[in-house]
Amino acid sequence: MMARPRRALRSDGEETRARLLESAGELFAANGYGETTGKAIAAHAAADLASINYHFGGRDALYRAVLIEAHRRIVSRDALEEIAALDLPAPRKLRMLLDMLVSVVVRTEHWSSRVLLRELASPSSHFVVLRQNEVLPKLGIVLSLISEITGIPMGEPALFHCFLSTAAPCAMLIMTRGALIPEGMPPLAPELLADHLHRFAMAGLDAAAKHHAAARAGAEPPAGS
Known part of the structure; x- marks a missing residue:
């Protein structure tokens, strides 16, 4: 009997969620919350717009998730x-x-x-x-x-x-x-x-x-x- 392939570490859904979070973080950092649309985030993440609602419950909740993730990374x-x-x-x-x-x-x-x-x-x-x-x-x-x-x-x-x-x-x-840092000073x-x-x-x-x-x-x- 052929062995079943090992499950990937992350499912497609988890990968999509991670891409959305990362893309949202990049765009919120660059343009601010008010200037960043859900459509832009989805396009940047190569995901459907509906996936934001599916994984986070909307753009507001995605922004809150980005804030929490940002603080945790510090x-x-x-x-x-x-x-x-x-x-x-x-x-x-x-x-x-x-x-x-x-x-x-x-x-x-x-x-x-x-x-x-x-x-x-x-x-x-x-x-x-x-x-x-x-x-x-x-x-x-x-x-x-x-x-x-x-x-x-x-x-x-x-x-x-x-x-x-x-x-x-x-x-x-x-x-x-x-x-x-003044110009000429080492890093x-x-x-x-x-x-x-x-x-x-x-x-x-x-x-x-x-x-x-x-x-x-x-x-x-x-x-x-």
Whole structure:
């Protein structure tokens, strides 16, 4: 009896869905949500227009899927949870997170950052889905890590301030993708950049931790903090 052929890793339907998602990401990144039609996405993906409704439930739902995929390609929740679960000092975990972010942004050229930048610059009604499904769960993991480094309890405003100061350079890197590098300067070296961002972040977190501890003790904050 002849052996049955092994099933392909992805069916035709899964391949069509993947092409639609990729094509939509490219077009939304290049032209924006308002200027990208379902017809254009389907043509770019070499698919029927009806396939957008079949796989995603419409152009709006496809855009939401693109936003979520873009955020996951910058940093996935699984990757964050793996780092957080490691039996390592918290500063080392932060360095690993920065290594991952820098490597993704500097070494890859993809539509993800451009789609997110467009959405952040002019938030649509779809941002709430991205915030709920991706941003807030990941934020909780990072805040817990920063709390471990600084000793500032979860829920205190000072902890979120620490997150902002730590994340701001990374956000700038994601948004500009090296576009601000002066002419003639060598390309960004991921390991050196991650090392600098880690030193910069740890210095700020150390200062914030000391300031917070002094404030709780009713003492004068350290000079310069």
